[in-house]
Amino acid sequence: MIMYITKRAMQVMVNSLLTMLFISCLACTQDEQNEEDVIKDPAPVRIDLPSNFPPVVYDLGSNPVTQEGIELGKKIFYDTRLSRNNTISCGFCHQQQTAFTHHGHDVSHGIDDKLGRRNSLPIQNLLFYKTFFWDGGVHNLDLVALNAITNAVEMDENVPHILAKLENDAAYKKMFKAAFKSEEITSTKFLQALSQFLATMISANSTYDMYIRKERGVTLSESELKGLELFKQKCAGCHATDLFTDQTYRNNGFSSPADLGRDSGREEITLNPEDRGKFKVPSLRNVEYTAPYMHNGKLQTLEEVLNFYSSGVHETPTLDSLLRSEEKPGIQLTATEKQNIIAFLKTLTDEQYVGDRKFSEF
Amino acid sequence: MKTIYLINIILLSFLMMSCSDDDVTPGEKGSIVIEFDNRVGNTNLELYKDYINTNGETFNLTKLHYYISNIELRDINGKAFKVPQDSSYFLILEDDPESQKVRINNIPSGSYNEVTFTIGVDSLRSTMDISKRTGVLDPAQPQDGMYWSWNSGYIFFKMEGISPSAPADQENKFYYHIGGFGGYNSPTLNNIRKATISMGSARAEVKSGKVPQLHLHVDILQFFTPSITIAEHPNVMFADFSKTISANYVNMFKYDHVHN
Numbered sequence: 001m002i003m004y005i006t007k008r009a010m011q012v013m014v015n016s017l018l019t020m021l022f023i024s025c026l027a028c029t030q031d032e033q034n035e036e037d038v039i040k041d042p043a044p045v046r047i048d049l050p051s052n053f054p055p056v057v058y059d060l061g062s063n064p065v066t067q068e069g070i071e072l073g074k075k076i077f078y079d080t081r082l083s084r085n086n087t088i089s090c091g092f093c094h095q096q097q098t099a100f101t102h103h104g105h106d107v108s109h110g111i112d113d114k115l116g117r118r119n120s121l122p123i124q125n126l127l128f129y130k131t132f133f134w135d136g137g138v139h140n141l142d143l144v145a146l147n148a149i150t151n152a153v154e155m156d157e158n159v160p161h162i163l164a165k166l167e168n169d170a171a172y173k174k175m176f177k178a179a180f181k182s183e184e185i186t187s188t189k190f191l192q193a194l195s196q197f198l199a200t201m202i203s204a205n206s207t208y209d210m211y212i213r214k215e216r217g218v219t220l221s222e223s224e225l226k227g228l229e230l231f232k233q234k235c236a237g238c239h240a241t242d243l244f245t246d247q248t249y250r251n252n253g254f255s256s257p258a259d260l261g262r263d264s265g266r267e268e269i270t271l272n273p274e275d276r277g278k279f280k281v282p283s284l285r286n287v288e289y290t291a292p293y294m295h296n297g298k299l300q301t302l303e304e305v306l307n308f309y310s311s312g313v314h315e316t317p318t319l320d321s322l323l324r325s326e327e328k329p330g331i332q333l334t335a336t337e338k339q340n341i342i343a344f345l346k347t348l349t350d351e352q353y354v355g356d357r358k359f360s361e362f
Numbered sequence: 363m364k365t366i367y368l369i370n371i372i373l374l375s376f377l378m379m380s381c382s383d384d385d386v387t388p389g390e391k392g393s394i395v396i397e398f399d400n401r402v403g404n405t406n407l408e409l410y411k412d413y414i415n416t417n418g419e420t421f422n423l424t425k426l427h428y429y430i431s432n433i434e435l436r437d438i439n440g441k442a443f444k445v446p447q448d449s450s451y452f453l454i455l456e457d458d459p460e461s462q463k464v465r466i467n468n469i470p471s472g473s474y475n476e477v478t479f480t481i482g483v484d485s486l487r488s489t490m491d492i493s494k495r496t497g498v499l500d501p502a503q504p505q506d507g508m509y510w511s512w513n514s515g516y517i518f519f520k521m522e523g524i525s526p527s528a529p530a531d532q533e534n535k536f537y538y539h540i541g542g543f544g545g546y547n548s549p550t551l552n553n554i555r556k557a558t559i560s561m562g563s564a565r566a567e568v569k570s571g572k573v574p575q576l577h578l579h580v581d582i583l584q585f586f587t588p589s590i591t592i593a594e595h596p597n598v599m600f601a602d603f604s605k606t607i608s609a610n611y612v613n614m615f616k617y618d619h620v621h622n
Binding site for chain 1: 492500501503545547548549
């Protein structure tokens with residue numbers, strides 16, 4: 001039988017369909033209907049990417065940065081409730097005046113005065129990184145904080161506990177609602193807010209940056225320019241791009257054979273013996289402020305660092321090929337060359353970054 | 363008008379269905395429950411109770427957790443049904459009986475006689491954006507520590523207990539935390555293991571109105587067989603030897619029976 005539907009019947013049908021759709025929508029979205037106050041959309045923030053930097057790695061599309069999200073992330077960054085006994089915040093080991101590293105501590109100093117194995121890394125330009133930490137064990141910015149939170153000698157806490165603490169705080173509920181349009185506090189939002197704040201932490205206004213981008217007529221001194229040339233010849237093989245790291249893992253010869261037994265670096269992540277003693281090439285931005293140096297924080301000054309490269313490199317099996325030579329391993333440098341390189345390295349200092357109130361606790 | 367009435371009823375039932383996951387279209391789809399019954403040989407596993415493993419070592423378990431994911435069912439004609447990826451991750455906890463019954467809905471009706479699943483979490487999901495990893499997969503809310511935050515990745519299988527064969531200086535405790543999805547940008551440990559369980563001549567009859575219960579035995583003794591001793595390997599975590607362990611534990615899963 002062929003079904004014949006009159007115009008009138010069609011109209012009735014369409015009407016009832018619309019009615020039912022409406023009812024069903026109501027049924028499925030009761031919560032939204034009950035909301036009395038209309039929640040404002042958080043204000044999008046455009047991240048200005050420095051023209052001399054490599055491409056962004058973090059997927060900003062998955063976590064659009066907003067003013068409210070940044071504010072929430074900053075509050076989380078400086079909140080000691082992230083640690084088991086409410087004493088350690090992210091900002092405790094990552095202090096702004098030293099480019100968000102832990103000045104005066106060779107290895108990180110965490111909860112109950114416990115010490116870690118490695119030197120806390122500066123927080124800057126994290127948007128551009130493929131992996132995090134000295135061994136690259138963490139592969140997404142959103143997961144970075146979990147490492148410090150759960151580490152027994154850093155914060156020794158877990159996110160469910162932290163969220164329970166934050167839920168008792170009306171200010172947080174308000175901020176979560178402003179940033180994510182719902183006051184429900186979830187681990188995803190907690191981590192995303194933190195990432196939003198970290199995403200804004202870009203250091204790209206050093207003397208060098210302005211020189212290279214030809215801004216404000218900034219020039220480098222003769223010594224700095226000589227240092228830059230030397231740097232290009234002797235250091236940029238690893239400290240490449242304007243991030244000043246090629247983000248690879250290398251054994252720079254700092255570890256003695258005995259040190260390798262204590263901390264085998266990247267090998268702990270890959271279980272590959274060829275990675276023994278390799279650590280991520282660190283950025284040199286703000287290096288004037290990020291002492292102590294090396295993965296275990298054993299060197300205090302840039303002079304010590306260059307002296308190490310010229311005369312202290314250990315020749316272990318995984319030593320990087322760029323540091324091998326027929327005579328002795330390392331980088332051959334005269335005293336004057338060292339001075340010029342240090343003069344250049346100091347042009348990577350970004351005073352604006354270490355003083356920017358946007359990132360400071362108070 | 364009768365036709366319109368009929369159409370409305372159909373539309374209404376369709377719309378009601380859209381609000382709920384559990385309802386199935388009559389005659390087309392059904393559900394199944396797969397039960398993971400942790401055992402020691404022929405007896406039901408109880409935490410804190412002493413058993414003897416295949417190497418003659420006395421042990422008890424204080425914790426047994428593992429991920430089951432990417433479940434696929436195969437019917438007697440060889441036709442496969444893949445559980446949609448977003449709803450195919452389960453964490454089995456020995457101390458939570460509800461977690462041991464994995465319910466799968468919206469399966470095309472049919473006679474099924476094989477199930478395949480991964481013990482662990484696939485590499486794709488392991489590296490997805492955190493907003494796509496909630497519930498049992500939330501890296502920030504690890505269910506009793508099923509995530510390595512220092513080496514981003516899930517612990518697929520966690521078994522802890524006490525045995526006189528384990529070192530006295532760690533209070534006779536042993537720890538097996540097995541994971542590794544193959545590495546994000548450098549190849550490393552891969553312990554993703556797949557088990558395929560045949561039901562032999564038995565069938566799980568999936569149809570509307572009935573929920574067959576597929577009962578799997580998960581025999582802890584297989585973990586130690588062949589030749590993994592607590593004495594020699596009391597702690598295995600992110601290390602090459604874990605591959606030997608995952609090669610063993612993939613054999614723990616066996617078909618036992620089905621209730622139709």
